[in-house]
Amino acid sequence: MQRNPLILLALDESPFLQLGERALHSAGCKTAIAHDRQGLLRALQESTPSLLLIGERLRGESGLQLAAEQLERFPTLPILLYAEKDSSTTAKEVLLAGLSGYIFPPLHTDDIVAAVRRSLERAHALGDWVRGEVKRTTASLQRQVTDFDTIFNNIADGVIILDKQAHIILINQAAAQAFGVTIESVFDRPVAHALPHPDLQSLLGRSAEDGLKYHEINFDDERVFNAHFAPIPNIGSAITLQDISYLKELDRIKSDFVHTVSHDLRSPLTSVLGYAELIGRTGSLNEHQTEFMARLQSSIRDITSLVNDLLDLGRLEAGFDTRREIVHLENIIGYTLDVLGGQISAHNLTVRFDPDPNLPPLKANPLRLRQMLDNLIGNAIKYSPINGEIKVHVRAEEGQVILQVTDNGPGISPSDQPRIFEKFFRGENVPDDVPGSGLGLSIVKSIVDNHQGRIWVESTLGQGSAFFVVLPAYIPPTT
DSSP states (O other), X not given: OOSSOEEEEEOOSSHHHHHHHHHHHHTTOEEEEEOSHHHHHHHHHHOOOSEEEEESEETTEEHHHHHHHHHHHOTTOOEEEEOSSOOHHHHHHHHHHXXXXXXXXXXXXXXXXXXXXXXXXXXXXHHHHHHHHHHHHHHHHHHHHHHHHHHHHHOSSEEEEEEXXXXXXXXXXXXXXXXXXXXXXXXTSBHHHHOOOHHHHHHHHHHHHHOOOEEEEEOTTSOEEEEEEEEETTTEEEEEEEEOHHHHHHHHHHHHHHHHHHHHHHHHHXXXXXXXXXXXXXXXXXXXXXXXXXXXXXXHHHHHHHHHHHHHHHHHHTTOOOOOXXXXXXHHHHHHHHXXXXXXXXXXXXXXXXXXXXXXXXXXXHHHHHHHHHHHHHHHHHHSOTTOEEEEEEEEETTEEEEEEEEOSSOOOTTTGGGTTSTTOOOTTOOTTSOOOSOHHHHHHHHHHHTTOEEEEEEETTTEEEEEEEEEOOOOOOO
């Protein structure tokens, strides 16, 4: 038993109170006395007793209930109940209340001291065990934190964790180096202020608006990172950064190669097509020869179209598309629909063109916008069933013009949607008899990117697809 422990006696005036006080003093204990609820609460607030000895009744109140209330406030406080007599009911109630035990008459001073000593020793042993468990658990947690820090800061990919208010609560070394900051300088700061990179802010803004999860972050030193945004329930969100600079360089080399090869192919293809057309002028051809020549010319035109698409794509990716003028997108859409009217009629399609009134103009290359619309609306025509419906809607929103082209074709599978704008990619459910090189949407994306816009697709298999293009509206300079 600890030296000079303080024992709080919550008892009515009685011979037992005097007996208990003498017995505890003789055993070297200090005592404090409370005769009612208020006195008990005051004593517990003003001191830290080692044990509470409480009567079965205290100024008319249930001692058991008072003891249970104190255990809720002080779970480690050992409490003994003084009962007027022993009974199985009392033993059960003491056990259920979580008290250390109870004592009852007849009692001698040694009995009281022994009961108090046992309770204190049990409480001390329990305290030692709890402290040992806390120490062991704390050491384990410290090891886990150290391991986590080591792993977190040695991951090759950058990781940023934000709370619900978009403050940085974790950032690893790779992410800090990518943005040229130190971990300490950005910790617990709003990400908008700590990392004001426009591509990162665009990712966060678009993730909040339309659920965008992937975005590229470009740095001035030509590094490119693929950023992935993911919400974390009850925490906030996470951003992971993967360095794809070498992939971009490989793509550039591949594009340069394709552009060079395509350019070198176009001249001989033009010559072959010219000579094929001249063959018919050298003399009459029989039916089979005429059919073969038609197939040859058709194949050459297809290859020439592919080469032209590749050259177009190369010019777009190289940044040669610099022509800009003030245009109205709804006028270009109307012209495109007129040109494609023959294909629309051949498929017996219904096209609903629904532009909002008073749309703002764009500062763009009208030829490229026409090319973009030819591909988007042309694809909708190509993949829509006979008697199908195509919807073309344009609206303005917060300084942007939003184009939506919707069809009721076969749709695009979820696994194909992330790759739909890649070069030469065609969906797994595209019928073999539907022509196409897989370059159209890649050209569309390059056109949109060159106009500082963005494009995405929403599609459900068997129900159709909707392509969305967002372009910045033209704002006249103020004078």
